[in-house]
Amino acid sequence: MALFKKSTKKLPADAEPSKTAQHANEPSKQTSARFLDKTSVIHQPLVTEKSMRLSALRQYVFLVNTHAKKPEIKKQIQALYNVTITGVHVVPAKTKPVFFRGVWSKRHQFKKAIVTVAEGQKIDIATNR
Numbered sequence: 001m002a003l004f005k006k007s008t009k010k011l012p013a014d015a016e017p018s019k020t021a022q023h024a025n026e027p028s029k030q031t032s033a034r035f036l037d038k039t040s041v042i043h044q045p046l047v048t049e050k051s052m053r054l055s056a057l058r059q060y061v062f063l064v065n066t067h068a069k070k071p072e073i074k075k076q077i078q079a080l081y082n083v084t085i086t087g088v089h090v091v092p093a094k095t096k097p098v099f100f101r102g103v104w105s106k107r108h109q110f111k112k113a114i115v116t117v118a119e120g121q122k123i124d125i126a127t128n129r
Contacts, residue, residue, distance in 0.1 A: 041073060070088045085118070089116075
């Protein structure tokens with residue numbers, strides 16, 4: 001016994017097709033990183049003791065969007081800092097449960113990008129140049 005009846009109503013030939021049929025061929029905008037804005041790829045440079053030690057090796061660490069891909073990160077940093085990038089390593093960090101002041105909660109998910117700059121170039125993180 002069915003609780004709900006299926007609708008078998010037919011649309012006239014001149015009626016508009018449904019919106020789901022129109023958008024069936026379009027790619028999903030939420031999962032694809034190619035639809036990200038130019039400013040939403042890189043959030044900020046990450047300044048820690050380890051990242052300062054890496055800067056001596058021409059490697060710089062940035063917090064990036066969790067949906068960003070390596071080519072987008074490379075292109076954005078080259079545009080922002082006018083340097084040539086030789087390599088990009090991405091380190092995703094998952095959410096982590098934490099117990100703080102008697103309440104269980106989760107840390108936010110984030111992604112770090114470790115970018116290697118070409119020989120003889122550097123990025124000044126303090127002045128964003």
